[in-house]
Amino acid sequence: MNSEPTPSFPSRLPNVGTTIFTVMSALATQHQAVNLGQGFPDFDCDAHLVDAVDAAMRAGHNQYPPMTGVPALREAIASKIEALYGRRYGAADEITVTAGATQAILTAILCCVGPGDEVIVLEPCYDSYVPNIELAGGTVVRVPLVPGTFRPDLDRIGAAITPRTRALIINTPHNPSGTVWSEADMLRLQELLAPTNVLLISDEVYEHMVYTPLRHESAARYPGLAARAFIVSSFGKTYHVTGWKIGYVAAPAALTAEFRKVHQFNVFTVNTPMQHGLAAYMHNPAPYLELPAFYAAKRDLFRQGLANTRFQVLPCEGTYFQCVGISDLAVSERDLPEAEFCQWLTREVGVAAIPLSAFYGDGFDQKIVRFCFAKKDETLRAALQRLARL
Template sequence: MNSKFQSKLPEVGTTIFSKMSALAQQYGALNLAQGFPDYDTDPDLIDLVHTYMNVGFNQYALMPGVLSLREKIAEKVWNTHQVHVDINDEITVTAGGTQAIFTAIATVVNQGDEVLIFEPAYDCYAPTVKLFGGKVIPVSLLAPNFAIDWDYVKSLVNAKTKLIIINNPNNPTGRQFQQADIDALTAIVTSSDAFVLSDEVYEHIVFDGRAPISLIACPVLRERSFVIASFGKLFHVTGWKVGYCIAPLELMREFRKIHQYNVFSVNGAVQMAIAKYLENSNRYLNLNNFFEEKRNYLVKGIANSRFTVLPSEGTYFINIDYRAISSEHDLIFAERLVVENKVALIPISAFYTSNLDQYILRICFAKRTETLTQAIDLLNNI
């Protein structure tokens, strides 16, 4: 490579997810590291995609997304949160949640702007902020509850604070925002010029009687926020890369300026299929029960293991504390589990910019019962 070439992200390498998956493949280990299901997509949804391809939806879709899907998104928001969203000016369909996150950060972050990120955090936030010249201000949350000290957060906010990024429910902790969190964030936004990016891709995957909580239901935050969701997470089709962003007119106008020169539009046949599929609201209303059963099965199965299971209020992840087994750094311990015990998990330190080690590993339980049974056997023998 030309010695004059200068990387825009010199500190970024292969993600921990790719590393652990490659290691799992190398040693023939059960892969519970990456966050995707190992069971089949609903054949009804597959058939709908085929139908729309066969009738000609194979060219560019509208830049904001096909109208029928935007209508169903607005309907879903109304049914869930009783909030009206304008289908023409406030919704854009994106190539997955990550592209929506990238575009929202690109929309507001300029050189020297500060961006607050709650860690452990999804790994795309910090690199994208840095790519656009922003400065990441990490807020480290601690196990077992990963609660937010909002007074501390308030002390970090200043004239340079451009964006606050939240993930609710949170990957990897499984923590869901409560009303007190919403109120505290509202007070901070009201007294500053900061915008909010709310990553809500696991919105409908919450447990133990909890209801979905979105910033869109708070009038103050709705006017200052990009709310992002994912059909990949909603319908077990992560490889289709279809999500959406909801934002007020002024923000969405700027968001679309970048979106149109990035991907322009998203797969039309898939959009049409998802819109038709959404005519039955039970497609997403039953998700909490579906995943709660999987969480409970796994948690019960390893209750007598040497691991300590941390609370999971949502998402399709649980975290386990291994300090009763080893004092090794979580990355070293996770690598050893792959080699010696044939199970791949994610070390939580990878979700902190400081690589904070709390002796915790993340497990994805969006798996078939057979896979979870195998996981239980492996974990009980460690």
């Protein structure tokens, strides 16, 4: 063993520890619990997609691709956005393929945020946003979504904008609440940002999981938002391949140029055969067009089962997450903080969930936890059978 002391240095992220997702997944494994905590499917992707990637490998697509992404894939992305949202992005200079959406968000922040810049985040929010801003040297400005409904409070968002505001991050459909922004929300946001230079980072990774009668209101639909937006999406979420870590960013050419300056040095390129496979697979739009019905069936199965428990089942307009209130459970359980309740639920009931307090900087506890229903029907039924004890 080396006895020499290891040099110390100030942590760039002194407040960051092991994520709640890692903690709960490890606890689920330890207690052989049904893991409805971390947001990934337990079923396979379409075999035709795997075949397309295999064919790309066998065709020799195994060396570095262009830094910005395989041209055929960028063309397919541009065509999809135009067909769905009515805005045509230039495949050459406005679409960039990324190593997942998390990298895309970090790169978007690093390319435009510096010391002294403020970035507004809407809580509860995905756990990478705040550390990304801190790594860039920016200042986090937290604005809560309306407690209980998780709708955006546009008045509070407007009040938070200052001359130092560089960017605003929005997420619709929203993780963790499953709330979907409306056309009225987006129009009001467009109005608020119009007289400013504030950039928009629009996290739309669950864009294809919006349930009837709603539709996904992409920032691409709104000219005043699209002109200032980095729009982020994820093939992992759309095609059930979260482990592939491939996503993309659509942004105006001037923003994309700055984005790519950072992208080329923190990732440079993204897995070549998977890009070619995805480009071929995207010729058929049915897999993403049919996704809302696919997940709505799972949502409905899960919600019907939860109706037989004492959980308060909150609305789920999009994503593959279902939030529930725990205030009506037995006294001993409902008095636990959300994080302790989730640990108790994993150990004693055998189902893992995520506390909503983990998505707030101050640990705001509303007695609400989040389940993921992107699971096989038999997995959901097994979890519901255990939850019926509550």
